[in-house]
Amino acid sequence: MTRASVPGKIILFGEHAVVYGRPAIAVPVRQVHVCAEITRLPNTAPGKVLIEAESIQLKKWLHELESNHPLRHTVQSTLKALQLDHVPPMHIQITSTIPIASGLGSGAAVSIAVLRALSLHLQHPLPINVQSELAFEIEKIHHGTPSGIDNTVIAYDQPLYFVSGQQHELLTLDSPLIFIVADSGERARTIDVVQSVREAWRLEKELYERIFDEVGQVTNDARQALEAGNRPTLGTLMDQNHRLLQQLAVSSPKLDRLTQAAREAGALGAKLSGAGRGGNVICLAEEKTKDDILDAMNDAGSAWTLATEIEA
Numbered sequence: 001m002t003r004a005s006v007p008g009k010i011i012l013f014g015e016h017a018v019v020y021g022r023p024a025i026a027v028p029v030r031q032v033h034v035c036a037e038i039t040r041l042p043n044t045a046p047g048k049v050l051i052e053a054e055s056i057q058l059k060k061w062l063h064e065l066e067s068n069h070p071l072r073h074t075v076q077s078t079l080k081a082l083q084l085d086h087v088p089p090m091h092i093q094i095t096s097t098i099p100i101a102s103g104l105g106s107g108a109a110v111s112i113a114v115l116r117a118l119s120l121h122l123q124h125p126l127p128i129n130v131q132s133e134l135a136f137e138i139e140k141i142h143h144g145t146p147s148g149i150d151n152t153v154i155a156y157d158q159p160l161y162f163v164s165g166q167q168h169e170l171l172t173l174d175s176p177l178i179f180i181v182a183d184s185g186e187r188a189r190t191i192d193v194v195q196s197v198r199e200a201w202r203l204e205k206e207l208y209e210r211i212f213d214e215v216g217q218v219t220n221d222a223r224q225a226l227e228a229g230n231r232p233t234l235g236t237l238m239d240q241n242h243r244l245l246q247q248l249a250v251s252s253p254k255l256d257r258l259t260q261a262a263r264e265a266g267a268l269g270a271k272l273s274g275a276g277r278g279g280n281v282i283c284l285a286e287e288k289t290k291d292d293i294l295d296a297m298n299d300a301g302s303a304w305t306l307a308t309e310i311e312a
């Protein structure tokens, strides 16, 4: 049996603006993960691949999936990268604790877990940069115009500073940071939110470009605060980034309520994370405020919460 497990992610700063060439900062979240397990299928014809993913009630042979299904693309692009035109019969089992369309990178995590496990199983492990590039191509087919940040942070499993089309930079935090992640329970597909931001940008280019510039500035200031371990400044910058995301019309009343409740409970800052219009908020906590913020998120109607520590 071959197994690969990959984390989820949160975007700390710069979502949406990153699609327009501005920088963003993202970190892996290891409390949630996607796991792909591959076993050989005895007494089965060569080339037959059975795919099972309980969380989306899927159990089908690869050739039965529609031609543009992300899992079909993932397996086919792995084989192409390995220059293989057929495979031994196998069973690919995918399990995930990452909620879909919640801003935690479930789509990219499934792609990376499958292509990592598959290339290992075929005894040609693909280098991380190739895994990330292949997952990016799959994101493009299914998410329109992704920046590439999700596949990169999940493949490298490290905090990073990212500008689309450039080599990412790994970030070193001065001191560990605690984030509370709270799920609004609302769901919005990344492709739809990114598309609607694009339509608004087309209509009001000057305004949107100015907001993206401000987000870029906040992200660069946040990088310095992260590297210097300046938590109060980081919190203030998260609040600023949330306000800019409100101006981009990707927040929602529930996301605003959750961020406000987190601040009142002692969070140093709070913002939505990911595409928005649903999904998660993230709140910067300290050891002494962590439990109060978790309680406040539950009281404000969070579907689930988790506390994650980003190591120094």
Ligand code: MEV
Binding pocket: 011, 014, 015, 016, 017, 018, 019, 103, 145, 146, 147, 148, 149, 150, 190, 194, 274, 275
């Ligand atoms: C989605 O996790 C982040 C967005 O900025 C889209 C992207 O970067 O591809 C909204």
